Amino acid sequence: MSPESNARRASTGLRARRADAARNRARLIVAAANLFDERGPEASLDEIAKRACVANATLYRHFATRAELILAVYAEEVTELAGLAEQLRSASDPGQALTDWLRAFVRHVTEKRDLALALPDNLDGRRGVLFADWHATMHTAADRLLKRARTAGTVRRDVRAADLLALATGIAMTGLPESRLDALLALARHGYATPIPAR
């Protein structure tokens, strides 16, 4: 066999192993997200590996500690929420798009808060970085949808993204069932006061 074909074969094997590893990692994150939702941040790592259909050793090769796995699940969720905001930027009703995204945000805070709080403080400052990234990403997402809705004339001119996110976070923190959370979001959208002329 020529040295070129050997090199080609080695490179193909490497690509296949890398694709395998990426697939396993993705599967582990999905399984972990589901099990953390079902059992909380203390869900068994063995069970996560089992649900992802990978060996325990594979889980530990990808995520040396529970904290690493939590960070990955959290980062994935943030990426998804940012992706949803991107999608919603082309929705036909910009006001409804903002509300839809805020509802997803409320659900995210409700479900992932315990997970974030379960992270140890001593991750070499990575928890702080995670929270700062989260904050910046959420603000950018909300602000873009807000500006589009404002241009369309469907939100008040004096509403700020930071206040919207804070109010939505408060709604999530009530810990009420989803139907009540939707009622509170509707209240936040339309206000409790009888409408006065738009500002």
Place this chain on the structure above:
Amino acid sequence: MSPESNARRASTGLRARRADAARNRARLIVAAANLFDERGPEASLDEIAKRACVANATLYRHFATRAELILAVYAEEVTELAGLAEQLRSASDPGQALTDWLRAFVRHVTEKRDLALALPDNLDGRRGVLFADWHATMHTAADRLLKRARTAGTVRRDVRAADLLALATGIAMTGLPESRLDALLALARHGYATPIPAR
């Protein structure tokens, strides 16, 4: 001295002692409320007695445990909030009256939540009774102000007192500084959406 004047003197002495005791109890509750605000639910009982200008023994005669003192402070605050609602029922602007009361409610939740949570679970079920009373009193207060504002046409017809209280609780739970809490209350009042016709 006649037996009648003896009896009269004894009765006068009893009344004076009772008035003294009531005054000391009220002073202790005020001092405790202030020190709990400043130092949290673990504030020193000796310091509370000192600030109330009563002997330590007097404090323990009125409140055998820290939990009894917390219960009294909490009950006092609930009575005050209910009293404020009564007062605001005769305010000239019913919509503003509702908002003013909600602001006081947000401040109450912000300040007194740690106190309520510091109560031990094993108070013979009294913690549960306190929370149920609190809930019923707050609901009655909010509902009366809401109905008056609705009659005056300054709140939407579909707004429920339970949702208003839940949203205000969420706002308090964000833990933001007071100026931000006011901004969130204003957002809740007017909504983020451009006004649509009143329902």
